[in-house]
Amino acid sequence: MSVRYGLLTLLRDHGPQSRARLADRLQVPRQRLLAELDRLVASGTVVEAGHPTSRGRRRSPCVQINPCLRFAAVDLDTRSVGVEITDGRLRVVASHQEHCDIRTGPVKVLGRVTQILHAMRAEGHFARLDAIGIGLPGPVSFREGVPVCPPIMPGWDRYPVRDVLADEHGCPVAVDNDVNVMTLGERHSGVARTVDDLIFVKIGSGIGCGVQIDGRVYRGAAGCAGDIGHIQVDADGPVCSCGNVGCLEAAFSQEALTRHAESAAGGDGSPLLAERLAANGSLTARDVADAAAAGDAVCIGLVRDGGRRVGQVLAGLVSFMNPSMIVIGGDVADLGHILLAELRSVVYQRSVPLATGDLPIVLSELRGRAGVVGAAVLASELAYGGAA
Amino acid sequence: MSVRYGLLTLLRDHGPQSRARLADRLQVPRQRLLAELDRLVASGTVVEAGHPTSRGRRRSPCVQINPCLRFAAVDLDTRSVGVEITDGRLRVVASHQEHCDIRTGPVKVLGRVTQILHAMRAEGHFARLDAIGIGLPGPVSFREGVPVCPPIMPGWDRYPVRDVLADEHGCPVAVDNDVNVMTLGERHSGVARTVDDLIFVKIGSGIGCGVQIDGRVYRGAAGCAGDIGHIQVDADGPVCSCGNVGCLEAAFSQEALTRHAESAAGGDGSPLLAERLAANGSLTARDVADAAAAGDAVCIGLVRDGGRRVGQVLAGLVSFMNPSMIVIGGDVADLGHILLAELRSVVYQRSVPLATGDLPIVLSELRGRAGVVGAAVLASELAYGGAA
Numbered sequence: 001m002s003v004r005y006g007l008l009t010l011l012r013d014h015g016p017q018s019r020a021r022l023a024d025r026l027q028v029p030r031q032r033l034l035a036e037l038d039r040l041v042a043s044g045t046v047v048e049a050g051h052p053t054s055r056g057r058r059r060s061p062c063v064q065i066n067p068c069l070r071f072a073a074v075d076l077d078t079r080s081v082g083v084e085i086t087d088g089r090l091r092v093v094a095s096h097q098e099h100c101d102i103r104t105g106p107v108k109v110l111g112r113v114t115q116i117l118h119a120m121r122a123e124g125h126f127a128r129l130d131a132i133g134i135g136l137p138g139p140v141s142f143r144e145g146v147p148v149c150p151p152i153m154p155g156w157d158r159y160p161v162r163d164v165l166a167d168e169h170g171c172p173v174a175v176d177n178d179v180n181v182m183t184l185g186e187r188h189s190g191v192a193r194t195v196d197d198l199i200f201v202k203i204g205s206g207i208g209c210g211v212q213i214d215g216r217v218y219r220g221a222a223g224c225a226g227d228i229g230h231i232q233v234d235a236d237g238p239v240c241s242c243g244n245v246g247c248l249e250a251a252f253s254q255e256a257l258t259r260h261a262e263s264a265a266g267g268d269g270s271p272l273l274a275e276r277l278a279a280n281g282s283l284t285a286r287d288v289a290d291a292a293a294a295g296d297a298v299c300i301g302l303v304r305d306g307g308r309r310v311g312q313v314l315a316g317l318v319s320f321m322n323p324s325m326i327v328i329g330g331d332v333a334d335l336g337h338i339l340l341a342e343l344r345s346v347v348y349q350r351s352v353p354l355a356t357g358d359l360p361i362v363l364s365e366l367r368g369r370a371g372v373v374g375a376a377v378l379a380s381e382l383a384y385g386g387a388a
Numbered sequence: 389m390s391v392r393y394g395l396l397t398l399l400r401d402h403g404p405q406s407r408a409r410l411a412d413r414l415q416v417p418r419q420r421l422l423a424e425l426d427r428l429v430a431s432g433t434v435v436e437a438g439h440p441t442s443r444g445r446r447r448s449p450c451v452q453i454n455p456c457l458r459f460a461a462v463d464l465d466t467r468s469v470g471v472e473i474t475d476g477r478l479r480v481v482a483s484h485q486e487h488c489d490i491r492t493g494p495v496k497v498l499g500r501v502t503q504i505l506h507a508m509r510a511e512g513h514f515a516r517l518d519a520i521g522i523g524l525p526g527p528v529s530f531r532e533g534v535p536v537c538p539p540i541m542p543g544w545d546r547y548p549v550r551d552v553l554a555d556e557h558g559c560p561v562a563v564d565n566d567v568n569v570m571t572l573g574e575r576h577s578g579v580a581r582t583v584d585d586l587i588f589v590k591i592g593s594g595i596g597c598g599v600q601i602d603g604r605v606y607r608g609a610a611g612c613a614g615d616i617g618h619i620q621v622d623a624d625g626p627v628c629s630c631g632n633v634g635c636l637e638a639a640f641s642q643e644a645l646t647r648h649a650e651s652a653a654g655g656d657g658s659p660l661l662a663e664r665l666a667a668n669g670s671l672t673a674r675d676v677a678d679a680a681a682a683g684d685a686v687c688i689g690l691v692r693d694g695g696r697r698v699g700q701v702l703a704g705l706v707s708f709m710n711p712s713m714i715v716i717g718g719d720v721a722d723l724g725h726i727l728l729a730e731l732r733s734v735v736y737q738r739s740v741p742l743a744t745g746d747l748p749i750v751l752s753e754l755r756g757r758a759g760v761v762g763a764a765v766l767a768s769e770l771a772y773g774g775a776a
Contacts, residue, residue: 139742148742197609209708213601220710221585224742231704232738244738316619316701317708320597322608350620350632354527354536354612 001386003028003036008045008065008384012089013188016049016064037063045069045088065089070126071379072169074113074134075371077178078102078152078205081109082372083116085125088383090188090376094125102137105155106164114168129171133378134161135181135371137205141223145175148223151241152205174382178202178371179226180217182364183210184381185374186327191365195325199317200364201228202330203310207249211321228317229253233309248313252306254285254332260302261288270298289335300338307339311346318351318359329364336363389774391416391424396433396453396772400477401576404437404452425451433457433476453477458514459771460557461763462501462522465566466490466540466593469497470760471504473513476771478576478764482513490525493543494552502556520553520561521766523569523759525593529611533563536611539629540593562770566590566759567614568605570752571598572769573762574715579753583713587705588752589616590718591698595637599709616705617641621697636701640694642673642720648690649676658686677723688726695727699734706739706747717752724751 006026011017019037023030040046041063049062069088074081081100085093096116100109113134120126138150145162147153166173176184183200186192192200198212207229211218219225229249230242237246250256261283265273272291277283292299314326326347328340344361351359364370394414399405407425411418428434429451437452457476462469469488473481484504488497501522508514526538533550535541553561564572571588574580580588586600595617599606607613617637618630625634638644649671653661660679665671680687702714714735716728732749739747752758 211708213606218601218709220743221712221747222710222742222745224740225708225710227707227710227740227743228704230738230740231707232700312620313704316616316704319615319619320599320613320705320708321606322610322613322615324609350618352612352615352618354610355608355615357610359609 003032004040005385007033007036007040009380009386011046011063011065012380012384015089016062018060018062020060022063068127069130069383070128071376071383072117072129072132073372073375073379074132075178075181075375076100076102076109076113076134076136077371078137081113081116083113083120084372084376085120086376086379088130088380090373090380094120094123095372096120102153102156106159106161110161110164113165117169129169131171131379131383132165132169132173133181133375133380133382134165134173134175135178135375135378136161136175137178139224139227140175140177142174142176142180142219143223145173147175172382174378176217176378177208179208179210180219181210181374181378182329182366182370183212183327183374184217184377185366185370185372186329186364187212187215188377189366189373190327190370191362192325192327197321197324198327199314199321199323199325200327200329200370201310201314203253203306203328203332204330205254207253207310207330209317228313231313231316233312248309251309252332257285257288257302257306257332258283261299264298264302270296272296273299285332286334292335292338303335303338304342306332306335307342308346310339311343312350314343314361315347315350318347318355322352322355323359326359326361327364328361329367329370391420392428393773395421395424395428397768397774399434399451399453400768400772403477404450406448406450408448410451456515457518457771458516459764459767460505460517460520461760461767462520463566463569463759463763464488464490464497464501464522464524465759466525469501469504471501471508472760472764473508474764474767476518476768478761478768482508482511483760484508490541490544494547494549498549498552502553505557517557517559519559519767519771520557521569521763521768521770522549522553522561522563523566523763523766524549524563525566527612527615528563528565530562530564530568530607531611533561535563560770562766564605564766565596567596567598568607569598569762569766570717570754570758571600571715571762572605572765573754573758573760574717574752575600575603576765577754577761578715578758579750580713580715585709585712586715587702587709587711587713588715588717588758589698589702591641591694591716591720592718593642595641595698595718597705616701619701619704621700636697639697640720645673645676645690645694645720646671649687652686652690658684660684661687673720674722680723680726691723691726692730694720694723695730696734698727699731700738702731702749703735703738706735706743710740710743711747714747714749715752716749717755717758 047066049064065088071086073084082097084095139148146158147156162173162175179202196215200210209226230247232246234246238250240247240250265277276287288299435454437450453476459474461472470485472483526541527536534546535544550561550563567590584603588598597614618635620634622634626638628635628638653665664675676687
């Protein structure tokens with residue numbers, strides 16, 4: 001870890017501090033620290049923050065991240081886009097969320113992102129951006145800043161997302177897949193604060209996971225680590241969109257769940273689902289969650305079955321990786337504690353006991369905000385010189 | 389990575405070198421490098437190695453690891469113990485292998501290890517040891533240097549292996565489980581040289597794997613990462629010794645394989661197995677391997693079925709971790725290319741294509757020596773200040 005990165009992340013996460021305190025916390029020779037701080041002050045990234053007083057005594061002057069620094073965090077989902085502007089400490093300055101269909105292609109979607117950012121600038125939320133972080137709902141080559149064969153994003157394959165946004169906004173841009181970004185968010189300011197070896201599972205339109213090892217995103221040799229949606233859970237299961245049989249995603253995901261729910265609504269078992277289907281013409285994971293919470297046996301069964309399938313895959317991953325925590329996020333995480341209970345029971349029963357002894361399996365704390373919070377962390381890591 | 393560790397591993401792996409070349413390779417400021425080298429020379433770890441000549445010109449003097457440095461590498465298996473003495477460059481100075489039943493307990497087994505080491509000293513292979521590395525066939529708390537609930541090692545639970553050997557031999561000792569140690573060996577001087585993200589699968593009396601991430605052993609939160617033997621591969625499979633159903637180890641391991649083979653030898657299908665069983669009273673994985681190589685259909689079927697089961701587990705792990713290489717080692721790896729072919733076919737068919745595009749799945753190059761080579765690497769990492 002460079003001294004520069006250490007300094008900037010301390011100031012990002014803990015606010016203004018004296019040079020003495022920074023030196024204590026970073027444990028680097030005072031001369032090196034002061035030299036690096038001088039460089040950061042000279043470049044305008046860090047500014048003096050005045051003299052704090054303590055019990056009436058004047059203490060050594062504080063420094064802080066320049067309050068004018070601005071990051072843009074962009075969270076692209078298949079059907080929505082969230083944009084937030086933060087300051088250098090990742091405090092939200094402005095935010096915007098709207099419907100957006102990823103299938104309309106990169107030119108249209110990124111064009112809209114740019115319009116939103118221009119509007120935010122016109123409203124005075126920033127003069128210029130210091131970095132942009134963006135999460136995409138598909139595989140991304142982090143090094144190149146492009147999506148790679150994203151299955152549900154027609155037209156996006158190898159589109160130069162990073163370079164297009166960097167040209168347009170004149171600042172560095174980091175692009176990553178949505179799950180890695182959510183993992184960053186949850187670790188920075190969610191339930192996984194201070195957890196170093198982490199699996200974050202997103203259950204939504206698909207299923208994927210983000211992996212953090214030693215506090216850093218682990219991406220794997222080709223950048224596709226965490227792609228667990230197509231692990232087989234049932235050799236006799238349904239054919240998946242990938243062509244294989246019995247994949248986790250085919251057994252349990254937003255799409256699989258609503259399909260099962262719509263089929264159950266046709267029978268006699270679930271008057272609640274039948275009612276919702278009649279009223280809205282289709283069903284969502286939310287409908288299943290509501291019905292399950294209201295005690296609908298069919299829906300409870302659907303959620304349990306899903307939890308069991310996800311648990312089956314996680315049980316193996318826990319034995320293999322022995323993580324410190326598992327976080328469940330994504331839209332289907334709204335299914336909440338019924339899902340969690342089933343999933344936990346499979347993992348605790350099937351994984352190596354040593355690996356589950358101290359293993360919390362918990363729901364995301366940031367929920368729908370994990371992506372946009374993580375995108376801001378991603379932007380700051382890029383600007384501050386860390387390797388996210 | 390510390391300068392000290394960088395210097396010593398360069399000298400370990402590439403032999404005597406000039407200060408200029410070391411400075412080039414390590415890319416640290418020349419002053420720091422020279423200061424560290426001076427310290428290493430003063431402590432006797434590094435010595436001058438004379439002036440090399442190049443095209444008749446005298447070049448700057450070389451340094452090398454002190455040729456008197458000695459490491460002991462101990463590879464404990466369930467039924468054998470291997471001990472090697474190496475110099476500081478891990479070149480073998482002496483070696484010894486003998487039968488040894490791990491179930492006779494730590495006092496007896498480690499007592500015998502100590503006798504072997506004393507005999508080697510008496511033969512003049514070393515005056516004193518600089519470090520000992522030892523691999524045990526069960527879960528180990530690396531930090532504490534003790535085995536933790538090892539299933540096939542009665543009497544070993546929390547026995548202070550590290551401290552007992554350190555007291556006896558007056559040198560630092562590192563204890564790890566056999567699979568992590570084999571992984572270290574294979575990465576240092578086997579097929580996985582230069583591979584940073586690696587899974588090494590040991591198929592023997594049990595099944596486990598070693599994981600390297602960024603070139604370092606990944607141990608997990610509780611130190612039990614890689615324990616894949618009890619991942620479920622068949623919900624209707626046999627009951628495993630762990631109490632769960634359909635574990636990988638219950639479906640395929642040395643024990644499961646010989647059990648299947650002995651049962652097949654009773655039928656009409658495999659005259660070759662029947663012959664061996666009649667001759668020896670029991671069968672081994674070697675018998676199955678020989679019969680399969682000779683075209684025995686029953687044995688080929690057994691090996692293929694095993695390869696499919698292991699492949700099933702690895703397919704999921706490949707999607708999850710996206711490693712750069714998978715190495716198959718352990719006694720059952722003698723089943724060789726039939727096993728490998730089946731295993732590869734499942735992984736290549738079932739894993740995410742992006743993760744298998746450049747993924748070699750290969751047999752261990754060091755084979756039976758992976759453990760003892762890795763134990764020497766472990767000892768050197770301890771002595772040179774790396775975190776293995």
